[in-house]
Amino acid sequence: xxxxxxxxxxxxxxxxxxxxxxxxxxxxxxxxxxxxxxxxxxxxxxxxxxxxxxxxxxxxxxxxxxxxxxxxxxxxxxxxxxxxxxxxxxxxxxxxxxxxxxxxxxxxxxxxx
Amino acid sequence: xxxxxxxxxxxxxxxxxxxxxxxxxxxxxxxxxxxxxxxxxxxxxxxxxxxxxxxxxxxxxxxxxxxxxxxxxxxxxxxxxxxxxxxxxxxxxxxxxxxxxxxxxxxxxxxxxxx
Numbered sequence: 001x002x003x004x005x006x007x008x009x010x011x012x013x014x015x016x017x018x019x020x021x022x023x024x025x026x027x028x029x030x031x032x033x034x035x036x037x038x039x040x041x042x043x044x045x046x047x048x049x050x051x052x053x054x055x056x057x058x059x060x061x062x063x064x065x066x067x068x069x070x071x072x073x074x075x076x077x078x079x080x081x082x083x084x085x086x087x088x089x090x091x092x093x094x095x096x097x098x099x100x101x102x103x104x105x106x107x108x109x110x111x112x113x
Numbered sequence: 114x115x116x117x118x119x120x121x122x123x124x125x126x127x128x129x130x131x132x133x134x135x136x137x138x139x140x141x142x143x144x145x146x147x148x149x150x151x152x153x154x155x156x157x158x159x160x161x162x163x164x165x166x167x168x169x170x171x172x173x174x175x176x177x178x179x180x181x182x183x184x185x186x187x188x189x190x191x192x193x194x195x196x197x198x199x200x201x202x203x204x205x206x207x208x209x210x211x212x213x214x215x216x217x218x219x220x221x222x223x224x225x226x227x228x
Binding site: 045099 | 144146148153154155156157158161163169172204211212216217218219220221222
C-alpha cells in the first residue's frame with residue numbers, strides 16, 4: 001500500500017523566517033499535489049508536480065519534486081500570518097488504473113507575529 | 114462558476130442510525146470522488162465514479178458504506194448503522210475526467226458526528 005509521510009506534523013514559525021515541509025512517498029508516482037486547508041474549510045489546490053525536477057512557485061511558496069528520492073518539498077519564504085493553515089501533499093500512484101489520491105497526514109503551520 | 118457543493122454541512126446522528134450525505138459536482142465533471150478526513154488525519158479515499166461506469170469501491174471501510182451516483186451527476190454516500198468511529202469530515206471532489214491529468218476540486222465537506 002502506498003504510504004505518504006509528511007514532516008513535520010506541526011510547525012510554528014515566526015514571520016519573515018524560512019522553512020521547508022517534506023513529503024516522502026513509498027511507491028512510484030506520476031503526480032504529486034500540494035493542497036492548503038484552512039480551519040473548517042475544504043482543500044485548495046496549490047501545486048501539481050508532474051515530473052522529476054519540477055519546481056513551481058507561487059508567492060512565498062515553492063514546491064519541488066524529486067521522483068528518484070520519492071520526495072517533494074514545500075518551501076516557505078519569509079512567512080506571513082496569512083500562510084497559517086494545514087498543508088497536505090497527495091500522491092497518485094503510477095500504476096495503470098490508479099485514479100484516487102493518497103494523502104499525507106498534513107502539516108499544521110502556524111505563523112507567529 | 115459554481116464549485117462542488119455538499120449537504121448537509123454538519124450532521125449529528127445517534128449510533129445505529131443511517132445517514133445520507135449528498136454531493137453536487139461541478140457541472141460537466143464526469144469523475145466524482147469521496148474521501149474521509151478523520152480528526153487530525155489526512156484524507157482517506159473511499160470511492161470514485163467515472164460517468165456511468167461501475168464505481169471503484171476499493172476504499173470503502175465496511176459494507177455499511179455505499180454510494181450511488183444518479184444520472185452521472187449528484188452522488189449520495191450512505192452509511193448504515195453508524196458507529197462512533199464513522200465520525201469524520203466527508204469530502205467530495207470532482208474532476209473533468211478520471212485520471213491524474215485532471216485536477217480534483219474539493220467541496221466544503223460534511224462534518225458527521227456520531228453520538
